[in-house]
Amino acid sequence: MAQRIANHVLSRTPFKPYIFRVDDLLRTVNEKAYEPAMVAIGPYHHGKKILERMEEHKSKYLQQLLQRRNESSVDKYVAKLRALEEEARSCYAEPISLDKDKFVEMMLVDGCFIIEFLRKTKMKELVDEDDPIFQIDRIKNILGRDLILFENQLPLFILVQLFNMTKHSDDHMNDMDIAEIALNFLGRKLPCSKGIQASTRVSIDNFDHLLGLMHHRWSPSFAEMAPNRNVGNQDKLQLIKSTTELERVGIKFRKAVNTSLFDIRFRKKIMKIPSITVNDETECLFRNLIAYEQYHQNFCQNYVTGYATFMNCLIDSAKDVEALRSYGIIENRLADDASVSAMFNKLCSNVAINRRKFCYSHVLEKVNDYRPGFLKKKYAELKYRLRDPLTFLNVKFSVVTIVLAAIQIMDLVNKS
Structure with a gap:
């Protein structure tokens, strides 16, 4: 030895x-x-x-x-x-x-x-x-x-x-x-x-x-399963919209199981993301791993930086965290969803992103290339809006009002 x-x-x-x-x-x-x-x-x-x-x-x-x-x-x-x-x-x-x-x-x-x-x-x-x-x-x-x-x-x-x-x-x-x-x-x-x-x-x-x-x-658990996944226009990093915005165009989210935290995939309008527990130690751990990648870019794959950047895209507000929680992708052990949003939004502040080592270029391209049809887009938007209790009640009230009006009109027609 x-x-x-x-x-x-x-x-x-x-x-x-x-x-x-x-x-x-x-x-x-x-x-x-x-x-x-x-x-x-x-x-x-x-x-x-x-x-x-x-x-x-x-x-x-x-x-x-x-x-x-x-x-x-x-x-x-x-x-x-x-x-x-x-x-x-x-x-x-x-x-x-x-x-x-x-x-x-x-x-x-x-x-x-x-x-x-x-x-x-x-x-x-x-x-x-x-x-x-x-x-x-x-x-x-x-x-x-x-x-x-x-x-x-x-x-x-x-x-x-x-x-x-x-x-x-x-x-x-x-x-x-x-x-x-x-x-x-x-x-x-x-x-x-x-x-x-x-x-x-x-x-x-x-x-x-x-x-x-x-x-x-x-890192190797992800590296071994995805040696050729970072393909496409690596000189141009086009970020994606937030979770709630993607839901509006019909993209669905699912919790990935039995895989590495970094193994995020997008196929047939479904994005699969492994679950993560966010607690008081999460930010400290991520920041130090990101710092490690920043200072060792010559030999170090930027998996943690890439993951933090990707999650920052998906999370713009507490509503995005709430949505990801509903899918089981985020388990929040902080004070509230706003705290999780603030953490991810600041993780990559002043961080240099090496586009040629960004491990989610393929996912970004597929998401940005997704184009739902007109009817599918409208249906997805309506479905998303109906998740809001107030919107659902308003729609329900409107439907009931229309039905009652139709009944009254039919009744008048029958009497005449």
């Missing part, structure tokens, strides 16, 4: 950073979505006063790890990380002010905290009864959120190195690697887990950090 790690490190392009700070244009739309709430990982948020309380727990986790291994010194870990310090430092796009010793100390403490935390999510016997992180589910969930923030990352090869160095002979997870354990816990945060099998072994060779692992493990 040591040789595998060495090959992994040597195979990277020297001084090619892949851990960035989010730029101001993205950050200003929702700054809190990129900021850790409880734990700082890596140098960008290191030393922040509001995150100091977790530093005590980091040290405690490191001590527990050493005690479990009957070790009293961190010397061997420090020596290993010193050898990787220059490579790890070059992974960050911004200059790091920490000197060599402080940088190595940060990697050791942060890395062992992540490893111990993820181990404890899988091995409950390792959790102390008085551990507040596992006594309150909310704390555990917030830590999981912080671990997948774009700026809050350690290079994955550092985690792999520490994980393999701290395996115990009696550890029943010796046949698992850090990627599997991370996906087992963090993968639950994805809005749709179809296609993500945490038990399936994945190679760490091409992953940069935990957020990158999440992105790459989530």
